[in-house]
Each structure stands twice: as C-alpha cells, then as structure tokens.
Amino acid sequence: MAKILKIRNVSDYSRYVGHIDRHPMVSVINYAEVSPIRHSLNNYGVYGIFFHGEAKIDLTYGCGKYDYRRGTVICVAPGQIGGKEDNGERVDLTGWALLFHPDLLRGTYLETGIKKFSFFDYRVNEALYMTDEEYGVLSSLMQQMRDELQKEHDKQQDRIIVGYVGVVLNFCQRFYNRQFLVREQKDTDILVRFDTLLRDYYERGLQVASGMPTVQYCAEKLCMSSNYFGDVIKKATGDTASNYIRQFIVRLAENELASGNGIAQTAYNLGFEYPQHLSRMFKKQTGMTPTEYSERLRKR
Numbered sequence: 150m151a152k153i154l155k156i157r158n159v160s161d162y163s164r165y166v167g168h169i170d171r172h173p174m175v176s177v178i179n180y181a182e183v184s185p186i187r188h189s190l191n192n193y194g195v196y197g198i199f200f201h202g203e204a205k206i207d208l209t210y211g212c213g214k215y216d217y218r219r220g221t222v223i224c225v226a227p228g229q230i231g232g233k234e235d236n237g238e239r240v241d242l243t244g245w246a247l248l249f250h251p252d253l254l255r256g257t258y259l260e261t262g263i264k265k266f267s268f269f270d271y272r273v274n275e276a277l278y279m280t281d282e283e284y285g286v287l288s289s290l291m292q293q294m295r296d297e298l299q300k301e302h303d304k305q306q307d308r309i310i311v312g313y314v315g316v317v318l319n320f321c322q323r324f325y326n327r328q329f330l331v332r333e334q335k336d337t338d339i340l341v342r343f344d345t346l347l348r349d350y351y352e353r354g355l356q357v358a359s360g361m362p363t364v365q366y367c368a369e370k371l372c373m374s375s376n377y378f379g380d381v382i383k384k385a386t387g388d389t390a391s392n393y394i395r396q397f398i399v400r401l402a403e404n405e406l407a408s409g410n411g412i413a414q415t416a417y418n419l420g421f422e423y424p425q426h427l428s429r430m431f432k433k434q435t436g437m438t439p440t441e442y443s444e445r446l447r448k449r
Contacts, residue, residue, distance in 0.1 A: 152190065152235060153190050153191065153192050153230065153234075154189040154190065154191045154192070154232075154235075154236060154425055155191075155192045156175075156191050156192065156193050156194055156195055156197075156248070157176065157194040157195075157196070158173070158195065158250060159173075159175060159176035159249065159250060160173070160176070160227070162176065162178075162189075162191070162195075162246070162248055163166075163176050163248075165186075165187075166178065166183045166186045167183045167186070167267050168182075168183050171298040171299060171410075172302070172306075173246070173250075174249060174250040174252055174253040174299055174411060175247075175249040175253055175294075175298070175314075176246070176247070176249075177245065177246075177247055177291055177294045177295040177298060178245065178246040178247075178248075179245050179291070179292075179295065180201060180242035180245065180246065181242070181243045182445045184240070184241045184243070185239035185240055185242075185352060185430060186239060186240065186242060187235050187237070187238070187239055188232065188233040188234060188235050188236060188238060188240070189232050189234075190231070190232045190233060190234040190235070191230065191231060191232045191234055192229075192230050192367070193225045193227055193228070193230070193231070194227050194228075194250075195224065195227060195248050195249060195250050195445050196223045196224075196226055196227065196249050196250075196251065196269070196273075196365045197224070197246065197247065197248045198222065198223075198224050198225075198246070198247045198248075198317065198321070199222070199224075199225075199244075199245075199246045199247075200221060200241075200245060200279065200284070200287060200383060201221075201242045201243055201244030201245075202220075202243040202244045202284065209418070215431075216427055217391035220278055220279040220280070220283075220284050221276050221277070221278055221279075222276060222277040222278075222279060222287070222321060222324070223253045223276050223320065223427070224269050224276075224277075225269070226249065226269040226270065227230060227251060232413040232414065234238055235277075237292065240356055244288075245287070245288060245291040247291060247294070247314070248315065249310075249314060253307065253310070253314075254309060254311060254314075255309070257311045258315070259311055259318075261278045262315075263318070264346065265323070266318050266322060267377075267379070267406055268321060268322070268368055268376070268377075270275075270324055270375070270376040272375075274391070277321060277324055277328060278324050279324055280376050283320075283324050283327075286320055286444075287317065287320060287321075290316060290317050290320070290379055291317075292311060293313065294310060294313045295329065297309055297313070298310070299308060303318070322447070325380075326384075327380065329380070329384040330384075332428070336422055339381055339382075339385070340370065340382070340385055340386070342371055342396070343367060343371065343382070343390075343393070345368070346367055346370055347394065348399050350362045351401060351419075356418075356419060356420025357420065359420070360420045360421075360422070360427075361394070361419070361420045361421070362394060363394075364378065364390045364391050364394065364443060367390065367394070368390075378390060379391075385428070388433075395430055395433075395434060398419055398430070399430065399431055399434040399435060401419055402415055402419060402427060402431055402439065403435075403442065405418060405419070406442055406443050406446070407446055412424050412427065412428065412439045412440065412443075415427065415439065421433045427439065
C-alpha cells in the first residue's frame with residue numbers, strides 16, 4: 150500500500166519539506182530554500198498551486214503518470230491525491246508552492262468565487278505550461294506574498310493575502326486561456342472525436358439502457374476531466390458541452406420525425422424517459438415543438 154502524506158493543514162506539508170510558516174492558513178514556499186526534498190504522495194485537505202523551474206519528475210495523479218517539467222503549474226483542491234510516493238530519493242527544486250486552507254477564504258469573495266476556477270478539477274495531464282514570461286509573473290507574486298507574510302500580522306493582512314491569491318488565480322486563468330488558443334488544431338481534433346463518440350453512442354443503442362449521453366461520460370471516454378473537456382469545447386465552439394450534446398440529439402430527433410416516427414417513438418429511440426422531455430428540449434433548441442416541426446414538414 151502506498152504511503153500517503155495527509156495534508157490537513159498547510160503546516161503538514163511545510164514540516165515535511167522543512168519550511169517554517171508565518172501564518173496558520175497559508176504557506177508560500179520557495180523550493181530553492183528547502184531543497185533537496187523527498188518525494189511525497191499527498192492527500193490534500195487544502196488548496197495548492199505548485200510550479201518549479203528546473204527538475205523533471207514523473208508524478209502520479211489518480212491512475213496516471215505525468216511528466217512534471219519546467220514551467221508546469223499543477224493546481225490541487227481539497228479531496229485530491231497526487232504527487233510521487235517517497236522512495237528515499239531527494240530532488241533539487243527551484244520554483245514555488247502556494248498552499249492555503251479553505252478557512253482563509255471564509256467571508257471573502259473567494260469563498261464561493263473560487264469555484265469558477267475550473268482548473269482545480271483538471272486532471273494533471275491537463276496542467277498549465279507557462280512561458281518564461283508567465284513563470285516570472287507568478288514567481289513575482291509569490292515573492293510579494295512571502296514578503297507580506299514576513300510582516301507583523303494585523304487586521305488587514307488576511308485580506309491582502311486573499312487578494313494576492315485571487316490575483317494568482319486570475320493570472321492562471323489568463324495563462325490557461327492563452328494555452329487554449331494555441332491548442333486550436335488539437336481542439337478541432339477533439340471536436341471530431343466528440344462527434345464520432347456521440348454518433349457511436351446512438352449507433353450502438355446505448356441510449357436505450359443508459360439514457361442520453363452526459364458530459365461526464367463523453368469526457369471520460371475522451372480521457373479528460375469534465376471541467377477541462379467543458380472548457381475546451383466552450384473555447385472551440387463558444388457553447389457548452391452539454392448544449393452541444395443537446396443540439397446533436399435534436400438533429401437526430403429532426404431526422405426521426407422527418408422519417409415519419411411519432412413523438413413518443415422518437416423520444417424512446419433517443420433515450421428520453423418521457424416524450425415531454427424531448428418536447429421541451431426540442432422547443433428550446435429550435436423555437437418550435439416536435440408537433441409544429443412535423444406539421445411544417447408535411448406542408449412542404
């Protein structure tokens with residue numbers, strides 16, 4: 150059984166790497182000051198943002214392996230497991246780690262706002278690869294946060310630190326958006342695979358037993374997390390993955406109705422539990438009910 154380091158608080162990780170915290174709920178670690186460090190497979194109870202400048206490490210996240218190289222940002226959230234099990238090896242690192250407890254965000258705009266940063270739920274193979282300039286931006290912010298933590302604690306410090314955390318998250322989002330743009334050809338390939346997957350789902354009749362395909366099902370089949378898959382589709386099409394699926398199903402419904410099938414049979418063929426569910430989706434997507442669509446076809 151793998152030995153797992155439980156990181157209930159930021160201090161659990163800090164103690165492991167030999168860093169002394171100045172705040173009970175946030176830790177900013179300069180790896181150059183604590184290296185060499187031992188590997189650890191971590192069970193996170195805190196948020197973490199990790200990036201480094203030198204080493205190349207093979208990490209395990211979930212069921213997969215990952216090459217953690219220079220300029221890679223890994224973001225983790227409470228409840229996730231990742232890292233590399235301690236094998237006695239020590240590795241020299243440069244770069245930074247930012248860990249913060251969810252309680253730091255209580256009563257602030259990030260308490261609920263952090264949920265919009267979907268990259269916390271990306272799989273590790275969907276990590277962010279920074280340019281040198283982007284690496285410099287995050288490094289500068291980490292240094293500023295550490296400088297603030299060196300000061301005497303006062304009533305404003307927690308708000309200032311939360312502000313820095315928000316800036317870091319927004320920069321990560323900007324860098325991810327840049328990465329999505331340069332992935333245009335790869336994203337086009339994903340759209341082709343997405344369409345193929347949906348067609349295959351219905352050709353195999355999976356909807357009869359399992360109902361309509363979900364975003365989670367499609368993401369898993371395409372080896373992505375639901376959040377990353379959704380963001381890729383949104384960047385590529387301007388629409389959500391769930392709506393893309395609905396549009397695909399409505400096109401199938403149009404074909405069924407055009408071939409003479411009634412609404413109830415069409416709904417059953419496409420995996421709807423009740424015909425009215427199909428009617429609502431059809432009306433929302435096309436502006437008309439299936440009955441109105443069928444009548445229009447007959448008038449042609």
